[in-house]
Amino acid sequence: MLKCISLSKKFGKLLALNNINLTINDNEIVGLIGPNGSGKTTLINCVTGLLKPSSGEIIFGGKNITRLSPHKICRMGISRTFQTPRLFKRLSVLENVLVAAGGDESYALQILEWVGLLNLKDFETGRLNFLQIRLLELARALASNPKIVFIDEIVAGLTPDEIEKFIELLKDIKAKGITIVWVEHVLKAMIDVVERMFVLNEGNLIAEGKPSDVLEREEVITAYLGQRIIKK
Amino acid sequence: MISVNLIGELLIVGLMLGLTYALMSIGVTLIYGIMKMANFAHGEFYMLGGYTVFYVYILLNLPTLLAIPFAILTGMLLGYCVARFLLSGIYEKNPEYAGEYAMLTTFALAIFLQNFAKIFFGASIVSVPPLITGIIKTDIFVLSLDRILTLFVSAISLFGLYYFIKKTKPGRAWRAAAQNKPGALVTGVEVSKISNMSYAIGGGLAALAGGLLTPIYSVYPNAGFWPLIISFVAMTLGGLGSIVGAFIASIIIGLTHTFVATFIGTSYADIAMYIVLITVLFIKPTGLMGREE
Numbered sequence: 001m002l003k004c005i006s007l008s009k010k011f012g013k014l015l016a017l018n019n020i021n022l023t024i025n026d027n028e029i030v031g032l033i034g035p036n037g038s039g040k041t042t043l044i045n046c047v048t049g050l051l052k053p054s055s056g057e058i059i060f061g062g063k064n065i066t067r068l069s070p071h072k073i074c075r076m077g078i079s080r081t082f083q084t085p086r087l088f089k090r091l092s093v094l095e096n097v098l099v100a101a102g103g104d105e106s107y108a109l110q111i112l113e114w115v116g117l118l119n120l121k122d123f124e125t126g127r128l129n130f131l132q133i134r135l136l137e138l139a140r141a142l143a144s145n146p147k148i149v150f151i152d153e154i155v156a157g158l159t160p161d162e163i164e165k166f167i168e169l170l171k172d173i174k175a176k177g178i179t180i181v182w183v184e185h186v187l188k189a190m191i192d193v194v195e196r197m198f199v200l201n202e203g204n205l206i207a208e209g210k211p212s213d214v215l216e217r218e219e220v221i222t223a224y225l226g227q228r229i230i231k232k
Numbered sequence: 233m234i235s236v237n238l239i240g241e242l243l244i245v246g247l248m249l250g251l252t253y254a255l256m257s258i259g260v261t262l263i264y265g266i267m268k269m270a271n272f273a274h275g276e277f278y279m280l281g282g283y284t285v286f287y288v289y290i291l292l293n294l295p296t297l298l299a300i301p302f303a304i305l306t307g308m309l310l311g312y313c314v315a316r317f318l319l320s321g322i323y324e325k326n327p328e329y330a331g332e333y334a335m336l337t338t339f340a341l342a343i344f345l346q347n348f349a350k351i352f353f354g355a356s357i358v359s360v361p362p363l364i365t366g367i368i369k370t371d372i373f374v375l376s377l378d379r380i381l382t383l384f385v386s387a388i389s390l391f392g393l394y395y396f397i398k399k400t401k402p403g404r405a406w407r408a409a410a411q412n413k414p415g416a417l418v419t420g421v422e423v424s425k426i427s428n429m430s431y432a433i434g435g436g437l438a439a440l441a442g443g444l445l446t447p448i449y450s451v452y453p454n455a456g457f458w459p460l461i462i463s464f465v466a467m468t469l470g471g472l473g474s475i476v477g478a479f480i481a482s483i484i485i486g487l488t489h490t491f492v493a494t495f496i497g498t499s500y501a502d503i504a505m506y507i508v509l510i511t512v513l514f515i516k517p518t519g520l521m522g523r524e525e
Contacts, residue, residue, distance in 0.1 A: 048418050069424070070417035079418065086415035088408045099408045100419035103401045144420050 001026045001179060002047070002078075002148055007056035009042055009203075016042045018203040020056070024148070029170065029180040031190045031211065034200035035223055040183045041083060043200070044150045048080050049073040061147070077147035081137040081154055083183075089126035093117055096125055096136060100143035108143060115139045115169065131162055138169060148179040155189050163189050187215070199223065240372035242490050248379050250486025251386035254479045255441040256459050257466035258390065259434030261478040264467065265410035266423075266430045267323070268331035273314070273338040274438050274463055275456025276345035277307045281439025282451030283353055289360050296447055297363045300385070303443030304436045311435020314341065315428040323427065342456075349453035359450045382444045389440060390479065393433070397475065406430065410473065462505075469509050471522025480520055484508060 002024040009017040017039045024030055034040050045051040047058055049070035058066045065073055079100075088096050097108040112118045115135040120128070128136060134154055141149050151170070155163045170193060174180055184190050190197075190211075197214045199207040201223035207214045214220055256278065263271045281303040288299035318337060323330040362378040397403040409416040409423045416423055441459065442451065449455070466485055470477025485505050492504040512520060 050414055050417060069422075071420050071422045074418055074420040082415070086412045088411040088415060090411055091404070091407060095404055096408075099404055099416070099421060102420065103404075140415075140419060 001061060003059040004043075004047070005057045005059065007043075007046060007058065008054050009039075009046055009051060010054045015203050017046065017053070020200075020205050022198055022205060022208065024179060024181060027174065027177050027179055028196065029174050029182065029194050031194035031197040032181055032183045032200065033185070033187060033190075033197060036185065037202075038200040038223075039203045040200055041152060042203075044080055044152055044181075044183065047073075047150065048078055074144050074146075077145065078150070079141040079144045079146035079148075080150035081134075081141045081152055083153040083156075085133045085137055087125050087128075087133060087136055087140070089124075091125055092121065093123050093125055093128070093136060094121040097139050097143045100140045102144075111139045111143050114142075114172070131158065134158070134166075138166075142173065142178075146178060148181065149173065151180060151182045153184055154182075156185060167193055191215070237373055238494075241375055242494055243487070244373060244375055244383070245379060246487035246490035247483065248383040248386070248486070249490060250483035251383055251390065252441045252445055253459075253462050253466055253486050254390055254482035255386055255437045255444075256463040257470070257478040257482045258393065258475055259437040260463040261467050261470070261473060261475050262430045263434045265473040265475075266406065267319070267334060267427050269335040269338070270464065271338050271431070271434065272335065272460070273341040273345065274434065275458075275460030276342050276349075277311065277435040277438035277456070278442035278445075278459045279349060279451060279453065279456035280310065280345070281307050281442025282446035282455060283349065283358075284439065285443040285446050286358050286360050286451060296360050297381070299360075300363075300440065300443045303439045307439025307442075308432045308436035310439075312428055312432035314338075314435070315431035319431065320424055320428060323424065342460075346453050346456075353453065355453060357450045357452045360447050362447045363444070378447060382448075385440075385444060389437065393437070394475075465505060465509055469512055469519055471519030474519070474521035477519055477521030 004020050004022050007017055007020040008015065020043065032040055032043070042051065046053045049065070049068055049072070053066060056066070057064055060076060060078060063076070065076065088099065091099070094108060094112065097111055098105065101108040101111070109118065109121070112121055115138055117132060117135055117139060120132065125136065138151070138154065155166050158166070167189065170180055170182065182190055182194060194211055196209060197211045198205060199214060199220050206219050206223060207217050256274065260271055260274050263269070284303040284306040285296060285299040288294050288302045289296055318341065319334050322333045322337065326333060362376065363381050364377045366377040368375050368377055368380055397406055405416070405421045406426055408419070409421055409426045413423055438459070442455070462485060466481040467478050469484070470479070470481035485508070488504050488508055489501045493501040496504075
């Protein structure tokens with residue numbers, strides 16, 4: 001359903017994404033991992049249109065979306081959450097979801113109930129706590145009726161119980177027929193959930209496959225732990 | 233002796249001035265909120281609104297009041313064209329520093345429009361008759377009707393804008409775009425369209441203010457400078473980006489100007505405005521309604 005073909009992104013001389021080729025299938029839940037600065041968020045920014053790739057193509061549902069503006073890409077069915085929350089702080093919780101839901105109030109309320117924020121619907125978003133912010137990010141990403149949703153480091157900093165809640169929510173999303181690309185720095189949470197895994201390091205796609213296989217590979221371990229430690 | 237009548241009159245005149253300042257400052261605030269730049273050409277929309285009323289009056293021989301809609305239309309149309317053809321390219325091609333480049337572009341536009349006015353409209357001051365003649369007399373005040381009408385037209389326009397932003401679906405998207413641009417973009421909000429519309433509406437409101445005040449203050453090519461300064465002061469006093477703040481600040485400035493000019497002297501009116509600004513910023517650096525992020 002989503003295909004990146006020779007996708008590259010340069011910031012000045014820095015090659016943030018180097019010739020990325022990947023395919024994500026219908027109703028799959030895949031993990032995208034990599035150390036800090038490996039290009040995970042840059043990849044999401046390119047796919048969602050916030051950044052224009054330097055070269056390469058992004059194909060979604062058979063259509064080339066490489067140069068489309070973000071609102072069009074969203075309306076075609078790609079949505080995301082942000083690692084650093086980008087909610088509308090002075091809008092209420094419900095209004096945040098309504099913006100994405102195109103004003104469909106009953107649908108927005110349904111989504112809020114699903115993430116467990118219904119009782120806070122008239123609350124000002126700027127006053128939410130850390131967990132609630134993450135939940136609202138997820139609710140808003142779902143409200144635009146996506147076919148594929150990118151989850152950017154949503155469980156970082158949460159307790160094991162809270163992480164469990166998110167994993168349940170992600171399974172719900174998949175059950176609705178939505179494809180999930182889950183980006184995470186912490187591996188432990190996603191290993192049992194994702195069907196396939198992509199590993200980025202310094203802008204290169206260094207591995208892809210089943211989580212158990214991928215995590216065995218030396219280049220992946222090296223990327224995460226560093227060369228010197230391995231050699232010792 | 234200061235009479236109750238005088239106080240009543242000054243309150244109404246101050247409120248009227250404050251509301252016309254609000255037409256200016258809310259436009260500047262709206263544009264700042266969405267495009268993240270200070271619109272230096274805002275005063276020129278005021279000036280062109282004034283000239284539109286003048287030329288409609290001269291050429292079409294229409295009463296001043298009926299010329300007002302033409303002023304709004306001129307401001308909106310020019311505003312839309314400026315945003316669409318001059319500014320939007322900056323935001324598209326250089327998003328990181330778009331605000332800075334766009335701001336300097338509006339500064340250049342302001343200089344261009346002032347000189348355009350000098351060449352095509354002449355450098356001299358032109359006047360138009362009042363919006364409406366006659367006076368209104370009550371126990372508390374005697375006022376000319378055009379002041380009252382100006383007050384009402386401003387109030388209705390501002391209420392309309394407030395309703396649009398706070399209560400309608402597109403208004404909600406506007407607030408979303410102002411509060412978090414990337415968040416709005418990926419939730420399907422067409423921020424570039426909203427930017428163009430906010431600039432058009434800002435231009436329309438400034439031209440409306442120019443149209444309403446030209447019967448009182450006349451118009452000339454540099455007439456926009458003073459309202460521009462007031463809008464910037466009101467926006468800062470109210471708290472950058474806060475529309476309610478800009479409104480309250482405008483009313484405060486309008487009343488300050490009127491009372492200080494009457495009781496102390498005209499030349500002290502602006503000084504008093506800056507004293508209010510400095511005092512407020514000293515106590516609350518984010519302005520009246522501004523929040524620390």
